[in-house]
Amino acid sequence: MRKYFGRKIFVYALTFFAAVTINWMIPRLMPGDPIKSRLARASLNDAGAAEALYGYFNKMFGLDLPLWQQYLNFWVSLFQGDLGISIWNFPTPVIDLILGAVPYSLGLLLPSIILSWLVGNWFGAYAARSKWLDNTILPIGYILTATPYMWLALLLAWSLGIVAGLFPAAGSYGLSLQPAFTWTFISSLLEHWFLPFLSLFLVALGGWAIGMRNMIIYELESEYSNYLQALGAPRRLIRKYAFRNAMLPQLTGLAVQLGTVVAGALLTEIVFSYQGLGYLILQAIQNQDFFLLQGTFLFIVIGVLIANFIIDIVYALVDPRVRVQMQGGAK
Amino acid sequence: MTAAQPLPDPTTAPEEPAVATPKAPRLEALYFALRNPKLVVGLSIVLLFLLVGLVVPPFLEHTPGERYAPPLLPPSAEHWFGTTQFGQDLFTQFVYGIRSTFLVGFLGGGIAAVIGMTIGFVAGYKGGWIDEVLNMLTNVVLVLPTLAVLFIIAAYVDSYGVVTQSFFIGMTSWPWAARAVRSQALSLSSRDFVDLARLSGVRPWKIIVRDIAPNMSSYLFMTFILLFGGAVLAAAGLDFVGLGPNDGMSLGLIMHQAVKWGALQLGVWWWFVPPGLGITAIVGSMYVMNVGLDEVFNPKLREM
């Protein structure tokens, strides 16, 4: 048990370390004075802000210090939750902006990931049943996975949002509303949530359906399936076993795909001007707000790592083989 | 496990006596390839797009950025795909965009394939601590959310071209390929013919290139196709947020401009529908083609 998780945690720690180091290194790798070039590129109209920022940057970067000291300082401020100050939304600390955006991103991601995984697996298992289903579900699945997230989002926003007028095509809630625990606000929130959710859900769905279909064919060919068939077990039982066993690699697949889905969510948020992390990223890019960009990046990495770890735990709980091995029970 | 090393078992040999197979396996693959609708349809669409991207641009009068027509014209005989708010011809943009889509796919997918396969082969063949280290590296890059990393990198680079973009994409999208190739190479490495090549005094890299890789060529090809698709989608994402190459035209960039200049609100669907459709068609056909290839090379799937 300790070994399984120890190894996983080690990889995640290493990944986090790599992400932080990338974050630290990239601005320093660029030619020229990073502070000057940053400020020059930032669209600041307030002279006082520029000065304040220059001082802040200098302290933060500490370019006069030796490299290892700079690196160490970077880590220290990171652990203090200090990700810098936003340029785009001066002088809000980056961490506040991110914490404000995270719930929206999670609200989109969690339901779409979980639902697309469940429904996609179900469709895939269904497809493996007959040639006819296979030939209809499969191409649709392939078209869906090949769809760029933002394009499907655009299509939905345009067709269901603007042309049909069924759902709002932009924003996270009505412009006139203030966040509150009221029915009007919540229903507005849900209305705005639906289209971005749907587009994320649909694109991810295709991949899961295809993956499950392939896995289940493999399982149906396996020797335990053969044995059950030779003993006259009904197809229902054999499919049930195959489905359960095919779910396990699909769970691993979920961990691998997580990064892609998160990226898709960022793009989808941009299309819908949905105020999650993706929207922050767009603002950061358009306003050359590098602190915001880096901070958001770190948060995304942390989120993905946590999600991976949760999947690992679930996997260990679901697959008896991992469990047995962890107990050292195998002879 | 007591049954770790199964004893020889002649019955696992195919029931059909081996002597009775005079036809080369390659011909058989071709036979099935031509009869596989998925492969044929997928390949045709991909080739059609490739042809358009390669052949059409020289015949076009205008460059993709040129503002010469009335703005926001819907599709017509004159402007097949309509025009942008600035009077640029969208068909021209689309055709050039296809070009760069294929370029990113080939380069990005190619670089990722080279890195992934090299790491996969070395890890799978060498084993031991080399495998451990490479595995660790693979896992770390695998867990990193690729597009987010690309955002960071691209945001800091002032100006760059399609080739650089492909390079960035290639550098970040190889891990799953490395993993897949590793496990295949690992199982092939345990085959006796690899040991025999060692006993013939053949150097390791030569064994990998000449004995192991050719045995999984169809698998490698399919891996490349998937990497190609991934690279195209990643590039589209980068272009869409405005972090794409500064020169040239791409399908993602068309969508970026469409959103930036309010095509959605204006209902100018011809501005953002065709580019996405183009990407979906190219990548989707490649995926479908891949299934076809899988069925051709994998007799088990063929029966379905």
Add this chain to the structure above:
Amino acid sequence: MTLEVSDLRVYYRTLRGDVRALDGPTFTVADGEIMGLAGESGSGKSTLSKSLIRLDGRMRYIGGSVTLDGDEMPIWDDRAMDEFRYKRVSIIPQYAMSAMNPTRKIGKMIAELLESRGVRFRDVRDELHRRLELVELERDVLDRYPLELSGGMKQRTVMVISTLLNPSLLIADEVTSALDVSTQRAVAETLVEFRDREFVKSMIVVTHDISLVYQIADTIMVMYGGRLAEKASAKTIIEMPKHPYTKMLLDSLPEVGVKYEDKRLSGIPGSPPGLLNPPQGCRFRDRCPLADKQCLEQPPFVEVESDHHVACWKAE
């Protein structure tokens, strides 16, 4: 007679045509008989054993009939065969080590399998425990996953599962070929014990190892090139074989105690015929030193002595 097989033909479909893997064997297996089915690869022995319980995707039923305890088995109809499977004809597969669902506890899997076949688990649980005990397994294997068992334990568990419903006919398909000699013996002897205790009425033990079936079988049937070559009591096959193939095969097998320097054995020259377009007449013709014109015609599988069937013109 438990099993009567008559002119059974099962072919493999390939691109280049039908591979005539099983070309018209006719034979019977008596009540209580353990029949060893021996043959080299490509002899059709696995095709025969599979045909009796389940044709795989590439196998095509061409003709002939199979009767079990007087009832014809619809071996061409996968669904209809389900009635017979497990309850009347069962198999211990070659892949016993991986025959059990890796993610289900063994007991649960057995229960689900039984319930799905309309048998109440409760009704057979005690018998299941007794039989596990018989093969020297603890009852708690039922609470374990296949992964937790050693290879030999898995093998024994599958043997118990396969015979739990007391089928008339049991097919043991190369069950010992993946085992060590010491385990091999135990497994083979368990098969005999299952018959003696009437868990199964009769049994076909498929193997490429003729010396192993000699140890446990009442009769031995030798196949060659998709057809039957010879069938007789185990002792007769080993000591007084009549078919030239059987004779030459036995002469090519070294026994413990035989040394190269003292007695140089020799194999059968040539190789088995391709079954895509098999040669006319006797399929052993090309490798047979006795072959002549007569052998251009297929020799019938006839009883030359009491309970000794041979398909050879030259068998006296």
Add this chain to the structure above:
Amino acid sequence: MLKFDRVTKVYKVGAFGGGEFTAVRDASFEVRPGEVVSLIGESGSGKSTLGKMALRIASVSKGKITCDGIDVSTLRGHRALKDYYRKVQGVFQDPFSSYNPIFKADRVFSMIREEYYPEVSQSEWQDRVAEALKVVRLDPNQVLGKYPHQLSGGQLQRMLLARALLLDIDYLVADEVISMLDASTRIDVLNLLADLKARGMGILFVTHDLALGNYISDQTVILYKGEIVERGVTEKVFSDPRHPYTKKLFASVPQFHKKWEEVEAELRAKEAADTSTHPYHLEEGQEVPSELVQVSEGHYVQPFHRRAAV
């Protein structure tokens, strides 16, 4: 002489090599030129590992393997290994897996030529190949230019023996070489090994089949769970097995003409008749030493507890 001197192989298992598994422990024996040594054991006994170590495909953890006095594990670099493989070669169990399926089967010859004899002219090389094929009784017209799947297992194994002959080797490691062949053609390949022995080759014949080992070997080594429990001149080991495991092995081999019960009864009777105490009988509680004890001239057994059950 191919000499195994207290050879031990420990595999690291699990992540970061957390666990250890000893596949072979303190194995000592030798293969002399012109001699067949059969290494008999069940799966997991470590017999194949010993063969692989001799071929340098697996490394030796402790002890050493020497070939004509040269420590095999000290061979460093490509050149040295190549020279070693000129003397020692291997043939493996699965003939179909020994050939790269996408190339023609005679590629095993051209690899040898490329690496060892690039200077030999095409026509001379063809003569050499033909000569080697003649020794293994293959017709060049029947096997050259064919893909592995067009040839039979027996033909493929013979080609591998021919390949070894092209290098003019001194020692051959034959790892279960005939166990996957059809019964009717097995013996011919076995006879071929005996012919090679007559040409002065030393052969390490790895097998799980006692009858085969007995048929061609001069020396027999019985391996159980990585340890040698009995070894010696084949006739002596076979006619007078001492170790309980060897006996059990003999009692389990299916034979013709003799049923298991008979063999077992014979062994029992012999054991009952022999009441004397031998130096290889251990006292209760005494540890099993790794050194073997001599039973008679050229016959050694690992000491065991008298009533030990394996």
